[in-house]
Amino acid sequence: MxxxxxxxxxxxxxxxxxxxxxxxxxxxxxxxxxxxxxxxxxxxxxxxxxxxxxxxxxxxxxxxxxxxxxxxxxxxxxxxxxxxxxxxxxxxxxxxxxxxxxxxxxxxxxxxxxxxxxxxxxxxxxxxxxxxxxxxxxxxxxxxxxxxxxxxxxxxxxxxxxxxxxxxxxxxSLFFREGEYQPDPKQPADWNRGAYLVEGLGHCAMCHTAINALGGNVASKAFEGGLIPLQNWYAPSLTSNKEAGLGDWSIEDIVGLLHAGISNRGAVYGPMAEVVYNSLMYLTEDDVRAMAVYLKALPQRSGDKAEPPSAAVTEARNDLAPLGKKVYDAQCAVCHAAQGQGKVPHFPPLANNQSIEMNSAVNPIRMVLNGGYPPGTFKNPMPYGMPPFAQALSDVEVAAVVTYIRTAWGNHGAPVTVKEVNELRSAPLY
Known part of the structure; x- marks a missing residue:
């Protein structure tokens, strides 16, 4: 496999x-x-x-x-x-x-x-x-x-x-340790079941852990997120609040995202949508809840507090924000609402959305360019989609609107550049 x-x-x-x-x-x-x-x-x-x-x-x-x-x-x-x-x-x-x-x-x-x-x-x-x-x-x-x-x-x-x-x-010799999962007697049964699924068959760490210079996953950085090479999607951190972590998510919201592909906190797109469609939606509610319990308990990294923006970042944000707001009001507000609060669960919120604020802006750029649908699942058989804007918006306009949603409404993301948008415009969808 x-x-x-x-x-x-x-x-x-x-x-x-x-x-x-x-x-x-x-x-x-x-x-x-x-x-x-x-x-x-x-x-x-x-x-x-x-x-x-x-x-x-x-x-x-x-x-x-x-x-x-x-x-x-x-x-x-x-x-x-x-x-x-x-x-x-x-x-x-x-x-x-x-x-x-x-x-x-x-x-x-x-x-x-x-x-x-x-x-x-x-x-x-x-x-x-x-x-x-x-x-x-x-x-x-x-x-x-x-x-x-x-x-x-x-x-x-x-x-x-x-x-x-x-x-x-x-x-x-560096990165492989042979051995079956051993339950932790200090943890409850649902935590152990979730750990077994997440760490074992689910092999979640392969995408959600960055690889080092030798091409291996570093145990100390497990589940902290990383760019999926060749696919040009970012698998967010499952531990850190700053990097779209689950620290302030409810168990119900995690279950919803994994089982239905949507929740009040967001929706899955790209490669994760395929994982939900092929795999997670078929699991029992109890098993998905066990995975949520385990993920929710993953330790958070230190140093997640956002640093004050530099003068250069502030200038870039201020330069792009007016155009970004204009594009947002014209193209995005009808679904995501004027203040980015969304219309949950089908149109996810953008305000206070950690996936929008990640250090990597790959995912929001790709969503604006390529659009997409959450997966059609048993719990959400007719998902609402995001239209692509690659043909309607220029690189400058995409950079402006992504910068706007990453910095408006109290969001603390950094501005994106026109170069970043241009590089992703021709990226394969998956």
């Missing part, structure tokens, strides 16, 4: 998560005859495995757009070449149909394939190692029950030396 996230150095190979993100709706629904194709597993175990595979968002990377479920072959472009995701269907020749449950667990637990070869860290084995044997066996049973897809695996097309798997030994 792969997710796509880009690593910066030797190990930077392919640690980009499209699961925080790229998948298609057609991949969400298993074939109607999937259960009947391989009736070896106990029905309750298979059903549990399907649920856990949803929690792990396996379909996101292992299914081509308009392709057969779990057939693999999805290309993942990186600066070092292209990675192709493997076939994990029950096919005995091209999938994992000949694997045993023990071999599948070993892969999940150790980050090594059936033949002993090291997996590239695009596969989130650093998180999946926390999955229990019982849960791994259930996922295996589910995959064995799915329709066999006869689709040979395509070899990766990586440049030298990144095509030498043995070089991953160094990365693993």
């Amino acid at each position: 792969l997710s796509l996230r880009h690593l910066k150095a030797l190990s930077t190979l392919l640690l980009v998560r499209t699961g925080c993100a790229i998948a298609v709706a057609c991949a969400l629904i298993a074939d109607a005859g999937a259960q009947a194709s391989a009736p070896k597993g106990d029905a309750s175990v298979v059903a549990r495995g399907e649920y856990l595979a949803r929690a792990g968002d396996c379909v996101a990377c292992h299914t081509l757009p308009a392709g057969k479920v779990f057939g693999g072959g999805r290309p993942m472009d990186t600066p070092f070449g292209t990675l192709y995701t493997p076939n994990i269907s029950s096919d005995k020749e091209t999938g994992i149909g000949k694997w045993t449950a023990a071999e599948f667990y070993s892969m999940m637990h150790t980050g090594k394939s059936r033949d002993g070869s090291l997996l590239y860290p695009a596969m989130p084995f650093g998180s999946y190692t926390k999955v229990t044997r019982a849960d791994s066996d259930a996922i295996y049973a589910y995959l064995m029950s799915t329709t066999a897809v006869h689709q040979p695996n395509r070899p990766h097309e990586l440049r030298f030396p990144f095509n030498k798997r043995q070089l991953l030994i160094g990365w693993r």
Whole structure:
């Protein structure tokens, strides 16, 4: 099971998560005859495995757009070449149909394939190692029950030396710690369940933790947020109030965002919308609430208090603010209200919205340029969308209106530049 996230150095190979993100709706629904194709597993175990595979968002990377479920072959472009995701269907020749449950667990637990070869860290084995044997066996049973897809695996097309798997030994020694999740006896059951899902199958830290110069996630900066390379979206901090943290969110608002894609505090767009659509909306209310409990309890960083703006920042803000207000009043106020209070839950507030004030302005710039929809979920089947303004507004106007919403109504974001807007105008949507 792969997710796509880009690593910066030797190990930077392919640690980009499209699961925080790229998948298609057609991949969400298993074939109607999937259960009947391989009736070896106990029905309750298979059903549990399907649920856990949803929690792990396996379909996101292992299914081509308009392709057969779990057939693999999805290309993942990186600066070092292209990675192709493997076939994990029950096919005995091209999938994992000949694997045993023990071999599948070993892969999940150790980050090594059936033949002993090291997996590239695009596969989130650093998180999946926390999955229990019982849960791994259930996922295996589910995959064995799915329709066999006869689709040979395509070899990766990586440049030298990144095509030498043995070089991953160094990365693993620095950033991989093998071991199942061990419950904290000092914490309640829901906290432990949430920790297991967030740190394990959910592999949330892969996007919400910045990578260092060696291409690994630093444990001391876990969940503090970071730019998702190649996708040009910013995964916000889940710990810090300044960086869109959850410190002053209610449990209900966190649950709403994860389960429905919308809440009174905001809505998900971009890669996170895909995660909700493919994975989180299928989880039980209890499991999503457990995740919210755990996230809510994550320690906040020190030094989150906003610094007073410099003279240069103040000048830039004052230069752009009049045009920004004009654009906002004409284009944005009808949905987000004159004072940025929004019309919750469908039109999120912009005033006192931490995601608007983040150090990185990538997300609000992209939303103005490209627009978007929250995912259609069971709890919000007909979401309201944000129209794109790339064709209607110039780079200067976009920079002005984003600067305005980041600095008006008591918001403490910094102004954005025309250059930042121009660079993102041609960025891929996902």
